[in-house]
Amino acid sequence: MNPIDVVIIGGGMITYDLLLPSIYHLQRTGFINKIKICALDSAPLKILRNSKEISEAFPGQDFEAFPPLTEPEKNKFPELYKEVIASMKPRQMVVVAMPDQFHYQVVMEALKNNQHVLCVKPLVLKYENAVEIEKLAYEKGLFVGIEYHKRFDRRSLIAKRNCELKQFGEFVMGEAKLIEPYYYRSSNFQNWFTCDKTDPFVYIGCHYVDLVYFITGLKPVEVSVSGIKGKFPNGNEGYLWTSGRVRFENNAILSVIDGLGYPDEAAGSNDQSLQMFFEGDGKTGMIKHDDQFRGVEHSYLDGIGSGGSHFNYVSPDFYKLVPWEGEGYKPVGYGFESVSASVTAAYQIEKEVEGVPESDSLARRQKMIKNIDKKGIIATPANSFINELVVEAARISILNDGDIVDIVYGQTPHVKLRSKK
Numbered sequence: 001m002n003p004i005d006v007v008i009i010g011g012g013m014i015t016y017d018l019l020l021p022s023i024y025h026l027q028r029t030g031f032i033n034k035i036k037i038c039a040l041d042s043a044p045l046k047i048l049r050n051s052k053e054i055s056e057a058f059p060g061q062d063f064e065a066f067p068p069l070t071e072p073e074k075n076k077f078p079e080l081y082k083e084v085i086a087s088m089k090p091r092q093m094v095v096v097a098m099p100d101q102f103h104y105q106v107v108m109e110a111l112k113n114n115q116h117v118l119c120v121k122p123l124v125l126k127y128e129n130a131v132e133i134e135k136l137a138y139e140k141g142l143f144v145g146i147e148y149h150k151r152f153d154r155r156s157l158i159a160k161r162n163c164e165l166k167q168f169g170e171f172v173m174g175e176a177k178l179i180e181p182y183y184y185r186s187s188n189f190q191n192w193f194t195c196d197k198t199d200p201f202v203y204i205g206c207h208y209v210d211l212v213y214f215i216t217g218l219k220p221v222e223v224s225v226s227g228i229k230g231k232f233p234n235g236n237e238g239y240l241w242t243s244g245r246v247r248f249e250n251n252a253i254l255s256v257i258d259g260l261g262y263p264d265e266a267a268g269s270n271d272q273s274l275q276m277f278f279e280g281d282g283k284t285g286m287i288k289h290d291d292q293f294r295g296v297e298h299s300y301l302d303g304i305g306s307g308g309s310h311f312n313y314v315s316p317d318f319y320k321l322v323p324w325e326g327e328g329y330k331p332v333g334y335g336f337e338s339v340s341a342s343v344t345a346a347y348q349i350e351k352e353v354e355g356v357p358e359s360d361s362l363a364r365r366q367k368m369i370k371n372i373d374k375k376g377i378i379a380t381p382a383n384s385f386i387n388e389l390v391v392e393a394a395r396i397s398i399l400n401d402g403d404i405v406d407i408v409y410g411q412t413p414h415v416k417l418r419s420k421k
């Protein structure tokens with residue numbers, strides 16, 4: 001089986017911190033052939049190409065840049081991704097890593113051009129768009145994975161199993177937190193993280209809502225999110241903090257606080273945790289995850305830690321480059337495992353149908369996609385659609401000062417601002 005080509009659309013932080021290193025590793029381990037990256041302009045592509053950290057980890061590996069690095073940074077190419085995708089061989093993979101509000105158009109473009117997809121979370125901002133994506137992908141026998149990497153954290157998988165075995169009881173009350181660093185405010189975020197487009201709950205709170213659904217299987221039915229606005233350095237106004245409350249179908253409540261404000265000087269690199277309480281027979285059960293301090297502390301001579309800090313809590317679990325048997329360094333952690341799961345799913349699907357006539361190939365691919373949906377480990381449009389409903393409800397709620405928005409399931413799931421009596 002030939003390895004698959006990968007085109008990454010978007011060359012920003014997530015591409016640098018996780019996607020490109022993971023994809024490079026999958027290239028040298030035989031799953032991926034050629035890599036192309038398309039960004040809005042050449043600036044982020046230069047950072048990726050000139051990164052000492054990346055080139056030391058992946059000696060001799062490279063990507064083709066769109067636009068080319070020689071293009072002046074001021075020139076913008078918002079439509080170039082269409083040409084790059086159109087030039088791909090059928091049934092390779094497009095990795096979507098651009099700001100949330102563009103995911104829908106790029107995923108659809110990839111599917112129309114017969115490509116498998118890996119999309120960073122959230123897949124899209126509207127439930128009906130997720131349904132459209134699911135339908136088109138299934139019709140064409142194309143795999144769509146969504147990069148909810150917290151599902152691949154071992155502690156989430158352990159909790160999911162224990163929950164399936166009914167070892168905790170019935171989820172009743174929970175609290176989650178994910179506060180990203182202050183320095184995010186001076187990054188490219190300030191250009192797109194505006195009040196009208198997104199907020200910290202939608203950006204990162206959704207990870208924990210997805211996780212509670214992943215662990216318990218319970219669907220959220222009610223969302224309310226309040227936000228605190230502030231100014232980015234370029235003067236744009238965004239919600240910098242949010243407090244969200246999600247009620248689940250069994251009446252359980254999860255409260256979630258999020259923000260772009262974890263102190264740069266603190267041990268970080270962010271702050272995050274999940275605690276869930278369960279009702280049992282004459283006793284209660286509990287899950288408690290400290291997702292920030294995972295037991296490793298480093299104090300560096302220079303300020304090379306997150307936000308320029310010296311003293312750092314280091315997570316060996318999410319993503320780190322470490323020595324291995326081969327040349328350079330390899331990525332380890334649930335971030336890498338999550339990317340790898342989707343890339344290898346596309347690879348396995350193509351392997352399964354290699355040499356099979358198209359008349360049989362489609363049905364076989366569809367069967368494999370249904371199995372992945374059912375398994376529920378990799379997030380797909382079919383098994384993680386509650387996230388689109390939550391995101392949609394959250395946006396309505398925050399723009400209505402925290403009013404409750406109901407999620408109504410049934411024939412056509414939808415969200416509805418609850419009328420005030």
Ligand SMILES: NC(=O)c1ccc[n+]([C@@H]2O[C@H](COP(=O)([O-])OP(=O)(O)OC[C@H]3O[C@@H](n4cnc5c(N)ncnc54)[C@H](O)[C@@H]3O)[C@@H](O)[C@H]2O)c1
Nearest residue numbers: 010011012013014038039040044078097098099100120188
């Ligand atoms: N924990 C996570 O799962 C996680 C973490 C970070 C980011 N993300 C997601 O990744 C996405 C990108 O985030 P980021 O932090 O990398 O953002 P970023 O602002 O650093 O990068 C965005 C990139 O998109 C590119 N882009 C914008 N318009 C484009 C166009 N028309 N054509 C081609 N490229 C275009 C820009 O050039 C830039 O390289 C967001 O959806 C975010 O929610 C997920």
